[in-house]
Amino acid sequence: xxxxxxxxxxxxxxxxxxxxxxxxxxxxxxxxxxxxxxxxxxxxxxxxxxxxxxxxxxxxxxxxxxxxxxxxxxxxxxxxxxxxxxxxxxxxxxxxxxxxxxxxxxxxxxxxxxxxxxxxxxxxxxxxxxxxxxxxxxxxxxxxxxxxxxxxxxxxxxxxxxxxxxxxxxxxxxxxxxxxxxxxxxxxxxxxxxxxxxxxxxxxxxxxxxxxxxxxxxxxxxxxxxxxxxxxxxxxxxxxxxxxxxxxxxxxxxxxxxxxxxxxxxxxxxxxxxxxxxxxxxxxxxxxxxxxxxxxxxxxxxxxxxxxxxxxxxxxxxxxxxxxxxxxxxxxxxxxxxxxxxxxxxxxxxxxxxxxxxxxxxxxxxxxxxxxxxxxxxxxxxxxxxxxxxxxxxxxxxxxxxxxxxxxxxxxxxxxxxxxxxxxxxxxxxxxxxxx
Amino acid sequence: xxxxxxxxxxxxxxxxxxxxxxxxxxxxxxxxxxxxxxxxxxxxxxxxxxxxxxxxxxxxxxxxxxxxxxxxxxxxxxxxxxxxxxxxxxxxxxxxxxxxxxxxxxxxxxxxxxxx
Numbered sequence: 242x243x244x245x246x247x248x249x250x251x252x253x254x255x256x257x258x259x260x261x262x263x264x265x266x267x268x269x270x271x272x273x274x275x276x277x278x279x280x281x282x283x284x285x286x287x288x289x290x291x292x293x294x295x296x297x298x299x300x301x302x303x304x305x306x307x308x309x310x311x312x313x314x315x316x317x318x319x320x321x322x323x324x325x326x327x328x329x330x331x332x333x334x335x336x337x338x339x340x341x342x343x344x345x346x347x348x349x350x351x352x353x354x355x356x357x358x359x360x361x362x363x364x365x366x367x368x369x370x371x372x373x374x375x376x377x378x379x380x381x382x383x384x385x386x387x388x389x390x391x392x393x394x395x396x397x398x399x400x401x402x403x404x405x406x407x408x409x410x411x412x413x414x415x416x417x418x419x420x421x422x423x424x425x426x427x428x429x430x431x432x433x434x435x436x437x438x439x440x441x442x443x444x445x446x447x448x449x450x451x452x453x454x455x456x457x458x459x460x461x462x463x464x465x466x467x468x469x470x471x472x473x474x475x476x477x478x479x480x481x482x483x484x485x486x487x488x489x490x491x492x493x494x495x496x497x498x499x500x501x502x503x504x505x506x507x508x509x510x511x512x513x514x515x516x517x518x519x520x521x522x523x524x525x526x527x528x529x530x531x532x533x534x535x536x537x538x539x540x541x542x543x544x545x546x547x548x549x550x551x552x553x554x555x556x557x558x559x560x561x562x563x564x565x566x567x568x569x570x571x572x573x574x575x576x577x578x579x580x581x582x583x584x585x586x587x588x589x590x591x592x593x594x595x596x597x598x599x600x601x602x603x604x605x606x607x608x609x610x611x612x613x614x615x616x617x618x619x620x621x622x623x624x625x626x627x628x629x630x631x632x633x634x635x636x637x638x639x640x641x642x643x644x645x646x647x648x649x650x651x652x653x654x655x656x657x658x659x660x661x662x663x664x665x666x667x668x669x670x671x672x673x674x675x676x677x
Numbered sequence: 678x679x680x681x682x683x684x685x686x687x688x689x690x691x692x693x694x695x696x697x698x699x700x701x702x703x704x705x706x707x708x709x710x711x712x713x714x715x716x717x718x719x720x721x722x723x724x725x726x727x728x729x730x731x732x733x734x735x736x737x738x739x740x741x742x743x744x745x746x747x748x749x750x751x752x753x754x755x756x757x758x759x760x761x762x763x764x765x766x767x768x769x770x771x772x773x774x775x776x777x778x779x780x781x782x783x784x785x786x787x788x789x790x791x792x793x
Contacts (some may be wrong), residue, residue, distance in 0.1 A: 440789065440791075442792050443786050444783065444785040466779070514766035514770055514771045517730070590791075592791070594743070597791065598737060598760065608785050616780040616782070616783040622783070
């Protein structure tokens with residue numbers, strides 16, 4: 242291959258060959274279409290890895306709580322801030338007869354709010370925000386019941402840079418910081434806490450969760466699919482794109498982009514409303530530039546840095562923009578070919594109506610182009626499920642896709658090994674295990 | 678669009694020319710604005726866009742005379758009208774249809790946003 246030469250690549254000639262464990266061959270996509278592989282991911286990944294379920298912004302004061310349904314892990318968790326300000330997580334299950342403890346209108350919908358205690362709707366058992374059982378209805382009808390032993394089942398919970406993570410494994414194999422590793426961990430110095438103005442989106446998509454993550458971890462698709470990001474006189478589906486820096490660390494990945502900042506482009510390349518509202522797909526133009534020396538940001542030290550796209554295993558993406566805002570995406574599988582997509586846009590609070598309108602236009606823009614991604618996604622899943630071929634080729638700009646699927650496969654294999662199953666590698670031709 | 682002369686104006690008097698669009702487009706949240714966009718013809722959206730575009734800078738300056746978190750009702754309506762204008766700019770300037778090209782069956786709901 243003779244890749245483009247916009248940005249220097251590693252001595253090996255390509256980003257992919259800089260990480261020889263990735264190989265360069267075609268990649269099987271059975272992991273995106275197989276119900277059996279999804280069952281393995283549920284145990285090997287969603288019940289083992291640290292999962293981001295929210296931010297400290299979701300627990301603004303003592304007594305705040307929210308529930309998070311993690312369908313892939315077959316559970317729901319309650320996350321609380323107790324009377325001492327400590328953040329806890331519990332399985333959202335009453336210790337009596339297993340009723341889902343906290344819900345409002347329907348047990349299949351998440352909820353949040355402020356509480357002094359949780360009361361089970363079924364038999365009235367009560368629990369404190371620290372998970373302790375505080376009341377058993379008709380306690381003297383039970384046999385040697387010890388309330389002190391009947392608290393909610395605690396889930397490992399740690400906070401990093403304001404992001405709340407849980408780990409559903411009995412004993413987390415790594416602390417959250419060990420799991421995040423040095424590349425992601427270095428982002429701790431980013432001023433996440435200053436960005437409290439939030440726009441949230443939710444979508445139910447008809448694809449495997451990884452297929453959508455893949456759409457956000459390469460920019461190769463941008464010129465052909467998002468041709469409309471440039472005004473009608475400047476659309477060219479033959480434009481090319483190169484990421485300026487790619488880096489892997491454990492199961493986590495980052496790609497950084499660079500180029501002329503959007504607000505410095507000639508006005509005739511833009512839409513009239515972008516010029517009028519001074520905002521768009523790179524965010525509000527007049528936000529002050531993020532201090533270049535913030536630790537962890539722009540890990541490749543690229544010139545004219547634009548975006549860091551951190552892909553944090555397994556299902557969290559943090560996109561940090563040069564215009565002083567960030568996006569967080571989470572992808573929650575609900576079956577082998579469906580998932581829930583959650584997106585949050587985070588800005589410093591608007592001080593004027595002009596600033597709020599610029600943020601609104603940025604939030605509108607994110608949804609416009611994400612709808613193109615979501616719409617296309619249905620087609621990708623349908624295409625893959627047809628099994629017209631067995632594997633796909635990936636180019637150097639798709640190195641993160643290659644690394645992600647390898648990381649998922651490695652976790653599934655490691656879990657099988659831990660269970661004493663030495664047959665490594667997923668074999669899509671193997672019959673499903675006998676159950677029942 | 679027809680004017681609504683016998684009711685109390687929603688917008689500040691300086692923006693009486695936009696009043697015919699107020700009842701339809703002064704909507705307080707994005708889900709309502711998105712629904713209105715999908716329910717509107719391109720012709721209606723173009724009339725709204727064409728009327729708003731030349732007044733947008735003045736309207737922003739008007740809203741900026743107040744604290745964005747304590748806008749008087751008519752200024753709040755005006756800002757919501759600007760939000761609708763920003764939303765409608767996509768069908769008019771970019772897609773040439775109400776929905777983004779290639780949306781297919783996809784749907785993305787905005788479930789939280791700042792309020793003013």
